[in-house]
Amino acid sequence: MSVELPLWRALTGYRVLTLGYALALFGFNYEEYAHPLGGALYMGVLTLWMALTWNRVSSPERCTKRFLAADLTIALAGVLLTTLVDSPARIDGGAATLPSIWTGGAVLGCAIKGGWRWAAVGSTLVALANLVERGSPARDTVHNVLLVWVSSIAIGYIVEVARASERTLARALQIEAATRERERLARDIHDGVLQVLAMVQRRGTALGGEAAELGRMAGEQEIALRTLVAGGLLPARSGTPERYAEDAELAGLAVPTGPAGPVPAPRPPEGPCDVAALLAPHAGPDVSFAGPGTAVLLEAAAAAELAAAVGAALDNVRKHAGDGARAWILLEDEPDAVIVTVRDDGPGIPDGRLADAEREGRMGVALSIRGRLRDLGGSAELLSVPGQGTEVELRVPRGSETGR
Template identity: 30%
Template structure:
């Protein structure tokens, strides 16, 4: 969203420059009023968190700048190569919709702005149905540019989220492989040497059992598609959070593909990290409920909570939940729901299908 804010300010600066020095504004009073509104709104978007409905206001203002451009400029200006009053400012609203609502949202926002372009022609004294062939192509090109920009930004944003999740997952797998190699090269060899020197048969047998467990950990790295227990891995994860009292309840082992378990455990770890760093909670509950279709993992805390609004958080550039939790779970075909209110804690539900 930082890049979109930069685009907003650059586009506003261009609007002001065209209005002041382009010699293409015949209704300076209306142009100045629209510039003042755009400036105030851009400042609000930059300095304050956005509430529900702000994206709609943003898109509405973008549509107004397009229509007003036709009204304040000389008649027939839309048929010339002169810079327009609205410039590229409306594209910032389309890009914001694409980041918040994905490809469909960006395309829909672009389609709405495309629909008002003929009004710009009308208020500029040009009848769209009476255009020459090349002028019609120019109109259609302008109209198509908005939904195309929305779709492209939505696609790029989705790809970036997925690549971030995959890169993080790859780094974790690489670290696990390194640790497994260290276990195999150092720890297992030392255990074998110690076991040979032990005089007590019972002690040798106990040490041999531990050695087999460690070897199994190493071999697991070479069998990423073998099923393992999601519940057991989450129980192991909880041991890393000794500073936060966590209770885990499970209806079973919840066996799933090892790669899926690795990704889901990483999502649960990020959720617990958020609780530890931000929630001010003194109790956390994790429930692992399985059925034939999948597994539901719920992480609930009794912390301070917050007013969860994914669109507003994304608008402010706070993509932690999206990148660290939601993108991971969606990468294995699952879904994430977040429920939170100030003073009432937070609950994160992760649904993972068996097919994942």
């Protein structure tokens, strides 16, 4: 809902209530007017105008400039007409004008529609009309004029600030949505395209011949794509195939594998999904999996993202823990969350290495693990002691959905 929409609704109510007040005030003092029929004619016109336009100030689209000009004209006409239908004694005594405080609605409409500048113009015109009606700048008249002038300009300024804040918030939300989409695409690229390109580069270099040239081209594209994903922080390098191999070794990750070969990305069905069924294919000679004896259910999208984060953690184990390193996956089913712990017995991660890897364009932990869990409303805690391995705890709250 727009921040100014409540102001338009309040203005609609103000106009209706102040019309009732003006009619009651006129009826109460009817006999005291010098020409009560003229006043009654104006009040009839004002009532008809309100009956036809009461909802014109319910939204900025309906409240047009032409309507505001007509509304303000009717208010000014009522103020000036008071000098003709009321007695000089009552006017000098400070009697209310025919439209009374209904006039403020016209000024407030200008303030909400056009900001403090329109409010200044409208309140100035009302102030001049009131001074003409009184014939002299009496103390109470000056007091009322200043009150309307200051309050309308203040409201107009507040409306302008509210609109600017709303635009800023909308822009921030757009940037946040674009950033989340960029991270999602980066995770997909990281888990698929980048790993395949890195594998082609390594296999091509090992085979030699034409395959080496194909591997060199794959390495070039892998580095350029990783640079794009990382936001341009890692410049692409050019030169010999050995330099491409060096860059690919710095940036690439292995394709997830199990005891029977590559583990395809799971495609869970719609509705609740058993997380254990998605994690079980990772088990093998070097990876142990343990979980409850019953199904651990999550929404399909959340379960798929959790399984992908586990796969990314295992990729890092295979890549960085060295040959012969073992990994353990522990699945826990808590009342309010699903927890998956991935632990290895590798050399651990040196202090500051994750920050350096992110600057180099290696987004395995930043996007494929932490980014996924953040989008699910969960958390990814990483504990690593040099020489004692690494432990990653992934926590997904119940009811999580991708993109939340």
